[in-house]
Amino acid sequence: MKQKYQEFIIRDWQKGDRMAAAEVIRTVLEEYGLPWQPELADRDVIEIESAYLETGGEFWVVEKNSTIVGTAAYQPISRGQNAVEIRKMYLLPEIRGKGLGKYLLQELEKAIAVKDYQEIWLETASILKEAVVLYERSGYQPVNDVETERCDLAYLKKIHP
Template identity: 60%
Template sequence: MKTAFKDYSIRDWEPRDRQAAAEAIATVLAEYGLAWDPEGVDRDALAVEACYLETGGAFWVVERGDRIVGTGGYYPIQRGVRAVEIRKMYLLPVARGQGLGRFLLQQLEAAIAADRYCQIWIETVSVLTEAVRLYEQNGYTLVKDVETPRCDLAYVKML
């Protein structure tokens, strides 16, 4: 996967991205008062091969120049019907407010549809107000089925 939005590029994650992508995620979490948990709920950000690539999912980085300013990915889950979960969709402040988040979500949804999945699940935290608004404006329905310890909201979208 390789695409562009304004002066940002979105591409497949590579092993050389491991530290920079993890740092971007940890930075966004800290901004919202959330703890980085590399041994628990954030393990997938470091174990990209096992959690995303080897399971039939995908993990992408968003770059501006040579700097990783965001991430996003999905992997199949045993929930719903031919379902995936979008995970680790984060943008640093420099990359927000330009429509990039909506574009990234649309690209993830297109890849998921191309892989013939039927449902997309997203778990998030209510303090991530911009993300919550993005999901609700793009057809995601709030459900009461949260599985991730840090999260307090879950959404689903049928394709």
């Protein structure tokens, strides 16, 4: 996958992206006072091949001027009905407010729908207010099923009835 949105390139993750993608995620988490947990909740960022690519998921990076400034991913999960979870959707502060988050979410949903999944789950922290607004405006319904320690909100969207 490779596409353009405004001045950004969104493309599939490559091995050489590992540390830059991890740094984007660590930076955003720390900006909001959330812990970077490479041994726990963020282990999938270090092990993208086994966590995403080998399980039928996808991991994308967002570039501006050949620098990684954002990430977005999904992976199949066992909870729910034929479900995936959107994970690691992070954008550096300087590129927010341009509609990129909404665009990424819509593109993830399209990629997921093509594979005939029925449900999209995601978890977030209420301190990530912009993300919460985006998910709720995009039709995600709150559920009481948080599995990640640093998260306090979970959402579900059914895409194929």
